[in-house]
Amino acid sequence: MLEKFDVSITNASKGMALMLILWHHLFYEEPESGWFVFQTALLAKVCVGIYVILSGYGLAESIKKRGMELRAFYKRRLLKLYMNYWLIALLFVPFGAWFMGRTLFSVYGEHSFEGFMIQMLGLQMFTWVGYGYNATWWFMSLIVVLYAIFPLMHFLTARFGWWFLAVCAFILFMPIPLVNDWIFPFAVGIFLSQRNGFVWLFNWFQNKGLWGFFMLLGATVFMAWYRQNGWLFDSVRADTFFGILLILWTTKVSLFFSWIKYALEFIGIHSFNIFLFHTFIYYYYFPDFIYGFYSPLLIFLVLLGVCLMISMLIERFKSLIGFDKLI
Incomplete structure (x- = not known):
């Protein structure tokens, strides 16, 4: 349990x-790369929904300990978010400009300074900049907005519960740029924190014994199929439900196999760093090296290993300069 x-x-x-x-x-x-690899790669886009759910959950958990003082909340959360983002940019953008031919001018044109500053504020997806220097950084535009509206969403989720979640689900079908797909999973993450939902869901399946295992397996397989082939709440709209199921599986595996838990936890600690720079490694700078291993599993493991080593070096550098004291 x-x-x-x-x-x-x-x-x-x-x-x-x-x-x-x-x-x-x-x-x-x-x-x-093959049908299985390609289809699982498409399904793996659920990663965004999982990050958004966990972001809502983590923020809601943090204010249980610290309280909700708006100025302190925004200062602490946004400063930490931006400082880590800017550090990665400081390390990788000059390298790309000087050694890999990816200059600011080649990306932003004659408005290089304005474009780069907009991207460093995380506002690029709401402007002409678009994906800018690193396509993966689109997520910064989303997370900055979600952090900004979190206090209001936390209040509304606590006050109206399921009714507010229903409103957020309706927003999935509204033409709101960027955020319409992600307000619902963010609200669900907050809701799960407020109601101790992950513990309740996990223990509910556990209490069903072997039937619970097969129910969880059946629900996961169905959601994987429905995400790709269903209607209405399909594709990324289904990722809230699919993501929760994958989180429950991760919890189950972590409780039964401590070594898997330690490995996943170690990767998770480095996840934000790697999210910010992995596209430079496999796509912009060294694609021939990464894809040169041919086997999909080996390509994946090499990229993961390289990214973990780089992230550990970054964390060591941060420790040496006292980076955490700045935030």
Whole structure:
């Protein structure tokens, strides 16, 4: 039985989501890699929904301890978000400009300074900049908005519960740029924190014994199929439900196999760093090296290993300069 969906399980779930994002990015445009690899790469886009759910959950958990003082909340959360983002940009953008031919001018044209500043504020997806220097950084535009509206969403979720979730589900079908697909999973993450939902769901399946295992397996297989072939709540609209099921599987595996939990947790601790820079490694700078290993599994493992090593070096550098004291 699960007593608490704690930080270690959250980090393990982030580790699982990071591996999904690497698999997705490596192969979702590579049908020649084989039917199974290609289809699982398409399904792996659920990683965004998982990150959004866990972001809502984590923010809601944090204010249980710290309280909701708006100025302190925005200062702490946005400063930490931006400082890590800017550090990665400081390390990788000059390298790309000086050694890989990816200059600011080649990306933004004659408005290089304005374009780069907009991207560093995380506002690029709402402007002419678009994906800009690194396509994966589109997520920064989303997470900045979600952080900004979190206090209001936390209040509304606590006050109106299921009714507010229904409104957020309706927003999935509204033409709101960028955020319409992600307000619902963010609200669900907040709701699950407020109602201890992950613990309740996990223990409900556990209490059913072997039937619970097959019910969870059947629900996961169905959601995987429905995400690709269903209607209305299909595709990314289904990722809230699919993502929760994958988080429950990660929790189950983590509780039964401690070594898997430690491995996923270690990856999860590095997940934000790797999210920010992995596209430079496999796509912009060294695609021939990464894809040169031919076997999809080996390509994936090489990228994961390289990214973990780089992230560990970054964390060591941050420790040496006292980076955490700045935030």
